[in-house]
Ligand SMILES: O=C(O)[C@H](O)[C@H](O)COP(=O)(O)O
């Protein structure tokens with residue numbers, strides 16, 4: 678039986694050894710720093726402590742509703758100093774993938790967005806055209822004319838070659854119907870991330886992964902997911918910061934995204950925090966495959 682993760686809470690010597698092992702910490706946001714707009718106590722001081730010790734901090738979130746600059750504003754409003762280059766969100770990761778890796782030939786390279794303004798802002802920053810997203814024309818009930826126009830394609834944009842599904846707080850039958858028709862006509866199916874739930878207000882709400890489920894159910898296709906645990910995101914981060922993976926640690930609340938991201942990225946360490954989605958019983962279960970190196974009850978426990 679592989680030894681379980683080291684519990685650092687209350688272990689001053691263990692915490693000091695842990696921090697000294699790493700030069701860079703990749704921090705998940707939802708469920709680690711905050712739940713919704715509620716900042717966990719001690720978060721600011723813990724980040725300050727790491728920075729005072731010369732540690733590099735990168736914020737790596739699967740939440741695609743905000744752009745990097747939106748996130749910088751949120752971090753600032755929470756009292757957490759940052760620069761936009763230290764922020765990697767799945768909307769940015771997706772825009773980079775579409776513009777610089779997938780690179781569909783024009784004109785069939787437009788994106789149908791199921792998601793919020795964060796995705797739109799990052800696609801714009803990469804010069805990628807899109808339809809859907811926060812367009813108010815889609816925030817209504819489906820009509821008989823929609824059925825007709827979707828069936829004969831007259832309501833569709835012939836240059837859409839990609840459906841990108843993220844967390845959409847305004848998802849509805851009309852939007853899903855458009856997305857399905859594009860997929861049925863051969864559009865590539867991408868997702869910013871597939872988190873099943875969004876931790877907020879100390880409970881859970883539908884996550885991005887629960888927005889794309891209807892399309893998976895209708896098409897039988899699994900989307901290419903571009904947030905954690907996708908290594909495309911890890912490669913982008915490594916490319917930008919040129920860090921040594923052996924002295925990097927991923928800090929997160931979800932085993933199937935954050936900790937898997939760090940393990941598959943062969944980082945020097947992974948730290949699970951129990952204030953978000955995953956519980957220790959998950960990695961203690963018989964046959965558990967995703968086991969963090971360390972865990973704390975809450976992030977501020979790193980202050981000893
Ligand atoms: O549903 C989602 O998009 C995710 O639950 C959420 O936003 C995850 O954000 P993270 O924990 O990666 O900051």
Ligand SMILES: [Mg+2]
Nearest residue numbers: 705707708930
């Ligand atoms: Mg999280």
